[in-house]
Amino acid sequence: MAEALSRNAVVTGAAGGMGRAITKALVESGRRVVLADRDGESLRQFAGEMGGGTFPIQLDITDPTSVDRLPDLIPDSFKPIDILINNAGHDIGGRTRFDAGAADDWSGIIQTNLIGLMRVTRSLLPDMVRRNAGHIVNISSINAVRIIPDMAAYSASKAGVHMFTETLRxxxxxxxxxxxxxxxxxxxxxxxxTRYRGDREKEKDYFDQFKMALDPADIARSIVFALDQPPHVQIAEMMILPVNRY
Incomplete structure (x- = not known):
C-alpha cells in the first residue's frame, strides 16, 4: 500500500454523485486527485470541500481541443498521472424507445460515454506507455453486456466502452x-x-420500481480494491449488483 500513497489520479465526471464518491475514496486511500468535470461551479465547490489533495479542471470531454490540452493543465505537483478513472457519462433523453427518441439525444450519449472516454484516454495514455506504468479504470455498466429495452443508445455506448477496454487491455x-x-x-x-432533465417525480418513480440500489460508495470501494492489488494482478472486469438483482 505504501507505493499507492504517492500516486496521482484523474477522475472525469468528478462533480457528480459517482465521481464524488470515487474521489473521496481515492483521497482517503492517500492518493491525490485531479477533478475533471464540465460543471465548473460544482467542481470548484467540491474541490474546496476536499482540500489540497485535489485540483479542479473544468473539462468538457466532448470538446477535442480541451481534452488535448488536459495534460498541460495538470500541475507538476499532481504528476505523473498513474491512475485514470473514466467516470463521466450520461443518459439524457434515455429510457425512450429508439424510434421515439431524438437523434441529438442518442448522439450526445455516444459522444460523451464512448468517444469522450476514448479522447481522455488517448490524451493521458502516451505518458503511461512512456513510463511503462499506470492503471486505467473505465466505468461501464451492466448495459454493456445485457439487453435492456428503451436504452439502445446508452447500451450501445457502454458496449463500446466494454470492447474498447478489452481491446486496450x-x-x-x-x-x-x-x-x-x-x-x-x-x-x-x-x-x-439528468436522464429526465431534472424531473424529480420521474426520478422517484424510477427508483421506486426496485427494492434496492447500490450506493456510489459501493462502486468507489470496488475501484480502490482493484487499484490496491499487487502490480502483477489485474482486475480485468467487475460486475457489481444489488443483492436483489441477477
Whole structure:
C-alpha cells in the first residue's frame, strides 16, 4: 500500500454523485486527485470541500481541443498521472424507445460515454506507455453486456466502452499498465435525474420500481480494491449488483 500513497489520479465526471464518491475514496486511500468535470461551479465547490489533495479542471470531454490540452493543465505537483478513472457519462433523453427518441439525444450519449472516454484516454495514455506504468479504470455498466429495452443508445455506448477496454487491455498486454472495467448495476446517482432533465417525480418513480440500489460508495470501494492489488494482478472486469438483482 505504501507505493499507492504517492500516486496521482484523474477522475472525469468528478462533480457528480459517482465521481464524488470515487474521489473521496481515492483521497482517503492517500492518493491525490485531479477533478475533471464540465460543471465548473460544482467542481470548484467540491474541490474546496476536499482540500489540497485535489485540483479542479473544468473539462468538457466532448470538446477535442480541451481534452488535448488536459495534460498541460495538470500541475507538476499532481504528476505523473498513474491512475485514470473514466467516470463521466450520461443518459439524457434515455429510457425512450429508439424510434421515439431524438437523434441529438442518442448522439450526445455516444459522444460523451464512448468517444469522450476514448479522447481522455488517448490524451493521458502516451505518458503511461512512456513510463511503462499506470492503471486505467473505465466505468461501464451492466448495459454493456445485457439487453435492456428503451436504452439502445446508452447500451450501445457502454458496449463500446466494454470492447474498447478489452481491446486496450490486449494492446497493452506487454506493458505494466493495468486496464479495468467496472460494470455497475442500478446505482443511486444523479444520472437518473439528468436522464429526465431534472424531473424529480420521474426520478422517484424510477427508483421506486426496485427494492434496492447500490450506493456510489459501493462502486468507489470496488475501484480502490482493484487499484490496491499487487502490480502483477489485474482486475480485468467487475460486475457489481444489488443483492436483489441477477
Amino acid at each position: 490486449g494492446e497493452l498486454a506487454e506493458t505494466a499498465i493495468r486496464v479495468t472495467e467496472m460494470q455497475p448495476g442500478l446505482t443511486r446517482t444523479n444520472i437518473i435525474l
